[in-house]
Amino acid sequence: MIKKVSLCFRAAVIAMLFSATSANALTIVLGHVNESSYEATAVVIQTILERVGYNVAIKKGKPGVMLPMLAEGEVDIFVAGLLPNEDAEDWEDYKDELILVTPLYEDAKLFWAVPTYIPASDVKSIADLTKPGVASRMEKIIRGPSADSNLMIRSKKVLQEYSLTQTGYQLAPGKSADWISGFNANIKSEKWFVVPLWQPHYLSKVAKLRILDEPKKLLGEPDTAWLIANKGTKRKMGAGGFGVLEKMEFSVRSIAEIEYQVHVEKRSPREAGRRWMGLHPYTVEYWVEPEEE
Secondary structure, three states: OHHHHHHHHHHHHHHHHHHHOOOOOOEEEEEEEOOHHHHHHHHHHHHHHHHOOOEEEEEEEOHHHHHHHHHHOOOOEEEEEEEOOOOHHHHHHHHHHEEEEEEEEEEEEEEEEEEOOOOOOOOOEHHHHHOHHHHOOOOOEEEEOOOOOHHHHHHHHHHHHOOOOOOOOEEEEOOHHHHHHHHHHHHHOOOOOOEEEEEOOOHHHHOOEEEOEOOOOOOOOOEEEEEEEEOOHHHHHOHHHHHHHHOOOOOHHHHHHHHHHHHOOOOOHHHHHHHHHHHOHHHHHHHHOOOOO
């Protein structure tokens, strides 16, 4: 009974904190990479900021576009910079005007994977795809996102460096709906196939996958996804509001869960974000409760 009252009290505190949105509130411009995993993160941040009293305007784009806007103050906060590897060059160009606010999640990475119904004794690494017994069973068309995506650009190098072309494999970049549809069909029929993917991604909840070893590191090293702000954002928001941002952390599993609700359960991003928040009230309470003086 005490536990139930405590939960109700915590929910009431959160509801009170969330009731502060005003038509006259300060507007924070939130930028995010135009991909679903970043949108899943941004929608929770947007909802939290709105409910503690800010209006939020959204801008979307690639890191190479958004970071200059962030440095110029056209964007206040950005989801997300992948450091220390993927976005290192852009970060070096603009870091004097920017600050790292909080690590949103760790272990963001690109990889190739196979379903776990393919025995690990047969396929444990990308090099194993060329083994005659494996190549004879494996789907040779490797489907993935658009050709200009970093994943497919790097996957092209993987294809060459591991001699996969000579074994008959070829990349087939395409629209998201097409390659995900192919993924689902392959899983349903338990077909042997390999998929280029990134983490976090909701497909990790759709099927059990095994990430393949890639010793040449052509797909890069794991990164941390950072919330980045313009140096003037803390002054603009005030220490209290900025302090909310500094406490926000997720996990790749959390982001995949929100994505799954959007893409599989067909909820809107805002609905999925709110539902995730409702399932994690203690996390939300920690984020929004004022720091003790």
